[in-house]
Amino acid sequence: MNHWVIYLDNNSNKKGFIKDFKKGKAPLNFLEFENKTGRLFSPFTLEKLIDEEDKHDKKIISTEHQSLETMSSGEQKRALLHHLLSENPDYIILDNPFDNLDIAFQEQLKDILKNHSSQISFIQLASRRADTLSFINNYGKLDKNEFSIIENTEFSEGYSTETFSHVSIPKAITTYSCFQNPLISFKNVNIAYGDKRILNNINWTINKGDFWQLSGTNGSGKSTILSMIFGDNPKAYGQDIYLFGNKKGSGESVWDIKNNIGYYAPAMTNKFNGRHSIENMLISGLTDSVGLYTIPTELQKRIVKQWLTLLDLHALKDTYFNSLSTGKQRLVMTARAMVKRPPILILDEPTAGMDDDSAALLIALVNKFANETDTAIIFVSHRKEKGLKPERILDLIPSKNGSSGIIK
Incomplete structure (x- = not known):
């Protein structure tokens, strides 16, 4: 069987490639798949199935006990893969199959795909070269819309060496209360939904300037912890949780x-689908608005100019945000979250779907935040990102009694 990997960067027209492939307009190198039955393993497929199940009130790949819409990302991918395999297609296009999956399920998924690789051809679209399946032979x-074959598969990972060292993090113009340590404190926190236990005796303290990575398998409770800090999760009330004293x-x-x-x-990016310039996007971070609807002050404009210079985007300040590559959009949104120099910065899977170079650039920016400010950072990720330098890791370990927190 012929199996392909097609490496993407954040300028690749992935949607166009998938659309053309399904219409039989694939590059000549894929003539063998013409008139064959194919399936797409992708978030696009999941969105379509969720919509169909919701509109027609019927189960397509939902289980008796849980709808597709309420499953975790890992459970959704597992259900979709089994559904597609059961249809016995000639080939399956795998759209960044390992995004948002914990390491354990990534390994399970690799085994499942390898076990079917003698009967089904797989065409893997991959933003990360480390994700390449072991049985790939093409x-x-x-590059944008242009496909080309790579003859030599022994190439470097291509990580950027950019470190943003030429400009310091701009000063804050927002005055916060003089918070004392700890900024966040969890003491013996236990969370359950009915009979399902989520968290078991979580103890976690975050002080000024701390740099934490929050990790754990799909469904281990990372989102629950974040919702108790940043959201309005009613389960937090009555628990021994302190925020800013x-x-x-x-x-x-x-x-x-x-x-x-x-x-x-990353899901926040979809909120900004209007005609917002990069400059206005950053200024809106100072005003806590989706878009800019007031005239910015000279001080705001001066601070944002410094941020644009730091990001090497000042020449593009009037460019529409939604015309940027995924990588540049993520840099702008990460800077936007930091532009007020808040006491705490939470980055929730910020590198998901990014190519190697773009992810490395964002990691360099986050490391710079940690080195030059007293903002406490919580970086949530399934991946062990190359170059990321958290001081501590809170790893959630699931059990029948709920996830315990191991500090590394």
């Missing part, structure tokens, strides 16, 4: 808490 890359549920509003925290997750 290599290519997609106040016990959770002692009268503060969720907006009071959010005002002291910078937060970014």
Whole structure:
């Protein structure tokens, strides 16, 4: 069987390639797949199935006990893969199959794919070269719309050496209360939903300037912990949780808490689908708005100019945000979360779906935040990102009694 990997960067027209392939307009190198039955293992497929199940109130790949929409990302991918394999296609296109999956399930997925590789051809679209499946025997890359074969598969990982060392992190123009340590404290926190235990005796303290990575398998409780810090999870009330010196549920509003925290997750990018310039995107981080609807002050413009210079984007300041590559959008959004120099910065899977070079650039920026500011950073990721330098790791280890937290 012929199996392909096609390496992507954040300028690759992946959607166009998939669309053309399904219409029989694939590059000549893929003529063997013409008139054959194919399937797509992709978030696009999951979105379509979720929509169909919701509209028609029927189960397609949902189980008796859980709908597709309420499954974790890992459970969704597992259900989708088994569904596609059961249809016995000639080939399956794998769209960044390991994104948002914990290491254990990545290994399970690799084994499943390898076991079927003698009956089904796989065409893997990969942003990370380390994700390449072991049985791949053909290599290519997609440069915007142009596909080409890679003859030599022994290439470097291509990590950027950029470290943003030429400009310091701009100063804050927002004045925060003089918070004392700890900024966040969890003491023997236990969370359950009905009979399902999620967290078991979590003890975690975050002080000014700390740099933490929060890790754990899919479903281990990472999102639950974040929702108790940044969200309005009612399960937090009655627990021994302190945020900025106040016990959770002692009268503060969720907006009071959010005002002291910078937060970014890739899904937030979809909120900014209007015609916002890069400059206005960063200024909106100072005003906590989706878009800019007030005239910025000279001080705001001066600080944002420094941020644009730091990101090497000043020449593009009037460029529309939604016209940028994924990599540049993530840099802007990460900087936007930090532009107020908040006491705490939470980055939730910020490198998911990024190519190697773009991810390395973002990691360099986060390391710079840690080195030059007293903002406490919580970096959430399934991956062990090359070059990331957290001081400590809180690893959630699941059990029947809920996940315990191991500090490394």
